[in-house]
Amino acid sequence: MTEPTPTRRPRRRRAAALLLAVGAVVTASGTWAAWQSDGSLTQSVSSATVTVNVADAGTGQATWSTGITNLLPGDYFHRWVTVTNTGSVPQAFTGTLSGTATLPGALTAWISSCDVAFAAGSTTCSGSSTNHLGTQATPAALGSLSNLGTINAGASKHLLVRVVFSGTADQTTYQNQASTLTLAFTGTATGGNDRTDG
Template sequence: MTTTEPHTSTCPAQRARRRRRAVAALLAVGGVTLVGTGALASWNVSKDAAPSSVAAATAAVEVLPANGMPLTANIANLVPGDFFYRYVDVRNDGSTAAAFTGLVSATGALAPWLDVEVASCPSAWSTGQLGCAGAAGTPVGAAGTVTATGRAVDHGTIQPGSGAVQRLRYKFTFNSTAPSDVQAESSTLSIRVTSTLVGGRDRTGG
């Protein structure tokens, strides 16, 4: 007698369900692969803003002799109570406004007995006590003794350019209380002016 194996058949509904599960599995694997390899597309658009330039400022100062009486002119035979004038123009040769400070100093035995007062004039000085158009000028800093360490003079802020020159007159006085033991002694006078640029300003507008 011949034995026949039972025929196993799959209904269409089962086959459809299997196909759907297989496709879902393939899609899941494919999706993971796409994400992992960065194959998903994206669009980017860029545009540069117009460029601008920035530049650092420069600091420069010029101290010019004026009225034909520079500080380098020597004076001899001073007697207590004598005085003399020296004239200089301070000019800002930098690129922006700056604060200026002067230092008047003296070396030698006469230093403790030399007093100085500084004044400015909006126009050129003429010689003499009232040399600023008939006036004594505007005081710059406080008058006081010239010492070896120097007498500070606050010139304030000076704008750049040749039209913003600060015209100064230095009046030096040999103190009337100078003792007799400084006879025949001498001193050397010097003036130094420093330009200082101070930052911290809002420069958004230029």
């Protein structure tokens, strides 16, 4: 008795089953792709405002805008200046005192700041003071101010300026000379800060 020849039907069944499985995956994938949802968030941002105001803080005759005439060797005068950071972020400040023409060659200055406003016409700081150009005892040549530091948004720095005409000024060089003095400030806001929390 001979054994019957094996058939190939099981292979066909396996192939058919495999095709059905693949078809099911494709169908499921297509169904999933149709399930979609959209959402969004908005965030407002703005850049900083960087501005500064330099105001004459004197009263009466002792104001920065008033001209000084008839200086003689050894004479001096005072001026009061308030620097205010009117921007929206802290700024690091630099400053210079300069003059035109010949006269500044015989001028020296002492510039200091006080953490509170000076009383009208007073050269005495009732709080803590810092020298920025020369000292009261030893004024310096006109030039760059040091240690101005950072002024927060909306805050001010109160300055006293004392300008001295040299007691040894040469008459031939400096007699009947005139100059315009300028006290200028630059505020710089520095980036690179973490603004995550506002």
